[in-house]
Amino acid sequence: MIPRTLEKTVERAMRTFPAVLIIGPRQSGKTTLLRILATLSRPTSGLVRVAAYQLPQAEADLRNHLGLVSHQPLLYGDLTAEENLQFFSKLYSISEDRIREVLDIVGLVKRKDDLVRNFSRGMQQRLAIGRAILHNPQILLLDEPYTGLDQEAGEILDSLLLGNAREGRTVLMTSHNLVRAANLATRVDLLSRGRITASVPTSQLGSKDLIEFYREGLRGGGPV
Amino acid sequence: MRSYLRAVGAVIWKDFRAEWRNRENLSAMLVFALLVILIFNFALELDLQARASLSAGVLWTTFIFAGTIGLNRSLAVEKDRGCLDGLLLAPVDRSVIFFGKAIGNLAFMLLVEAIVLPVFNFLYGLNVFQPGFLGVVVLGSIGYAAVGTLLSTMVVQARTRDILLPILLFPLTLPVVIAAVKASQGFFQNLPLGEFSVWINLLVAYDLIFIAVAFMVFDYVLED
Amino acid sequence: MKAKPKVLTGLDFLSAVMVLIAAGLVFFYAPVEVQMGAVQKVFYFHVATAWVGMLGFLVAAVAGVFYLRRNEVRWDIIGVSAVEISLVFFLIAIIMGSIWARPIWNTWWTWDPRLTTAAIVELIYAAYMLLRSGVDDPERRARFSAIYAIFGFISVPLTFISIRLLRTIHPVVIGGAEAASQGGFNMGPSMQWVFFFSLVAFSVFFADLLWHRIRLGELKSAVESLRVKAFQEGM
Numbered sequence: 191m192i193p194r195t196l197e198k199t200v201e202r203a204m205r206t207f208p209a210v211l212i213i214g215p216r217q218s219g220k221t222t223l224l225r226i227l228a229t230l231s232r233p234t235s236g237l238v239r240v241a242a243y244q245l246p247q248a249e250a251d252l253r254n255h256l257g258l259v260s261h262q263p264l265l266y267g268d269l270t271a272e273e274n275l276q277f278f279s280k281l282y283s284i285s286e287d288r289i290r291e292v293l294d295i296v297g298l299v300k301r302k303d304d305l306v307r308n309f310s311r312g313m314q315q316r317l318a319i320g321r322a323i324l325h326n327p328q329i330l331l332l333d334e335p336y337t338g339l340d341q342e343a344g345e346i347l348d349s350l351l352l353g354n355a356r357e358g359r360t361v362l363m364t365s366h367n368l369v370r371a372a373n374l375a376t377r378v379d380l381l382s383r384g385r386i387t388a389s390v391p392t393s394q395l396g397s398k399d400l401i402e403f404y405r406e407g408l409r410g411g412g413p414v
Numbered sequence: 415m416r417s418y419l420r421a422v423g424a425v426i427w428k429d430f431r432a433e434w435r436n437r438e439n440l441s442a443m444l445v446f447a448l449l450v451i452l453i454f455n456f457a458l459e460l461d462l463q464a465r466a467s468l469s470a471g472v473l474w475t476t477f478i479f480a481g482t483i484g485l486n487r488s489l490a491v492e493k494d495r496g497c498l499d500g501l502l503l504a505p506v507d508r509s510v511i512f513f514g515k516a517i518g519n520l521a522f523m524l525l526v527e528a529i530v531l532p533v534f535n536f537l538y539g540l541n542v543f544q545p546g547f548l549g550v551v552v553l554g555s556i557g558y559a560a561v562g563t564l565l566s567t568m569v570v571q572a573r574t575r576d577i578l579l580p581i582l583l584f585p586l587t588l589p590v591v592i593a594a595v596k597a598s599q600g601f602f603q604n605l606p607l608g609e610f611s612v613w614i615n616l617l618v619a620y621d622l623i624f625i626a627v628a629f630m631v632f633d634y635v636l637e638d
Numbered sequence: 639m640k641a642k643p644k645v646l647t648g649l650d651f652l653s654a655v656m657v658l659i660a661a662g663l664v665f666f667y668a669p670v671e672v673q674m675g676a677v678q679k680v681f682y683f684h685v686a687t688a689w690v691g692m693l694g695f696l697v698a699a700v701a702g703v704f705y706l707r708r709n710e711v712r713w714d715i716i717g718v719s720a721v722e723i724s725l726v727f728f729l730i731a732i733i734m735g736s737i738w739a740r741p742i743w744n745t746w747w748t749w750d751p752r753l754t755t756a757a758i759v760e761l762i763y764a765a766y767m768l769l770r771s772g773v774d775d776p777e778r779r780a781r782f783s784a785i786y787a788i789f790g791f792i793s794v795p796l797t798f799i800s801i802r803l804l805r806t807i808h809p810v811v812i813g814g815a816e817a818a819s820q821g822g823f824n825m826g827p828s829m830q831w832v833f834f835f836s837l838v839a840f841s842v843f844f845a846d847l848l849w850h851r852i853r854l855g856e857l858k859s860a861v862e863s864l865r866v867k868a869f870q871e872g873m
Contacts, residue, residue: 262496280424574772
């Protein structure tokens with residue numbers, strides 16, 4: 191179990207780098223970092239500020255602007271796709287029209303009356319993405335979103351993420367799928383044993399450089 | 415305030431909708447309750463004389479055991495597929511989860527009790543349809559559901575979750591059981607209300623105190 | 639590593655002495671009660687240990703509140719120490735009660751309300767220990783223990799009130815006297831003396847044990863932090 195210490199104030203420079211990819215070996219704390227930013231966990235020490243929101247005081251406000259896609263779909267198996275979205279729309283005070291819109295974006299309109307427990311992993315993940323963008327969050331956090339996705343679902347996710355960056359939303363993503371994810375990101379950070387040891391804008395990286403960057407960073411490139 | 419109530423309503427609606435799909439939880443509770451009554455019937459060999467004084471005890475024991483099953487399942491659903499995180503991400507107060515789940519649990523308990531009572535009446539000829547007695551059933555169930563919901567939310571995050579809930583819950587809810595049984599006996603034996611109204615007062619006091627404490631403490635149960 | 643404070647050594651000595659004196663007083667100074675005979679002398683230690691057992695629960699509940707508000711590990715250590723020690727003290731109280739009961743009521747145990755409550759209270763704290771063993775994450779464990787300690791402590795007066803409402807055969811020595819209770823007796827002045835001294839002696843003893851146990855807990859916690867640090871540094 192990794193201790194939850196963030197060494198310094200973690201501040202994402204959102205304006206300059208709207209889509210950040212965080213890579214790192216297993217147990218480096220990627221999921222923990224995302225959970226802390228999503229207000230699901232509290233760090234055992236250190237301060238966290240997300241955009242203008244100082245945590246933990248402004249947690250409740252921040253949640254209005256956050257969407258999370260994690261490895262688990264966060265969906266109810268015994269409800270249909272539509273009912274799941276209906277439930278979350280009530281919690282976020284979203285109108286019902288948006289549900290239709292979201293189902294359309296993730297390509298699940300035809301399956302809206304099917305129970306989620308009968309969905310494939312790819313479909314569940316698509317619906318999970320739908321749930322995450324239901325309330326049009328300014329910040330989207332994704333934890334290994336490509337895991338278990340089929341081709342179609344992967345493409346939907348790609349276009350979604352590209353669209354986000356264009357619309358000025360911030361995306362923070364962790365992924366093992368280095369090349370694919372790096373194509374969508376504007377910056378790549380390397381997390382190792384709970385610290386960000388290297389960071390580089392993708393404009394300065396070619397795909398071969400990315401793998402070098404990863405290896406280099408793991409050898410201990412020093413704190414940023 | 416309205417969005418708060420809407421959120422609580424949403425949680426309750428979700429649980430009802432999901433339960434209605436396959437009614438697994440309800441049938442499990444119901445079958446278990448009837449089995450317990452059957453076992454008591456043979457184990458205690460209730461004769462007519464003994465019935466009046468023992469039946470209240472048998473009834474409440476049945477409710478308690480059936481209630482535990484419902485409580486466990488209700489929170490297990492949230493643990494499945496990580497749904498609890500979905501609730502925690504929503505921009506609603508944590509207490510919404512408490513009240514939503516507790517009211518849902520209470521409703522399921524009452525539903526099961528509503529079916530078990532006529533069966534009891536049929537088997538043992540006890541007049542269970544007195545409004546006073548039904549009031550006691552509701553009061554006792556409220557206290558049990560409130561403490562049970564809080565504890566099951568805790569327990570579902572522990573490793574030994576299956577056995578832990580009854581161990582933690584039963585000692586704490588003993589006052590409810592004692593008071594509910596004494597008050598029920600009063601109604602069954604047609605005693606004048608003044609003689610046993612103190613037990614009803616105790617039930618009300620317990621409900622108020624524990625709902626208040628559970629409300630105050632619930633945030634800490636879900637903090638991570 | 640912090641050395642054992644001199645005050646603690648002093649407290650060790652003091653509590654040992656006081657308990658010995660209390661025992662001496664009970665056996666040699668306190669008069670033999672007319673109706674019950676020598677067995678009544680169990681009363682002094684029985685009430686003292688029961689009192690201390692309840693005190694421990696109060697400490698655990700307060701520590702629980704402090705832990706939730708301040709999130710400092712030491713409150714969790716205080717809480718579990720108090721519960722562990724009280725568990726044992728209360729058990730001793732129950733056993734002594736049985737010893738007293740046997741000749742007086744002719745039975746080791748009865749399901750009368752006060753005894754039943756004592757059993758319940760003991761079970762709540764056993765449940766607390768089981769809860770702790772079922773949660774692996776230390777922070778979560780501390781939080782849950784704090785919550786349960788608070789709940790447990792609040793349920794006790796409610797359970798106690800349900801006793802007072804039911805007729806009881808347990809002697810109500812301090813407070814109202816009920817016609818239905820057997821085994822009540824009046825405490826003469828020398829008895830009162832011994833009684834209060836025992837109470838104080840056992841409280842001191844409790845404080846001593848608590849301090850030792852807290853130290854043990856803190857050392858354990860220090861070891862754990864070192865281990866975590868070592869992991870982080872990749873040793």
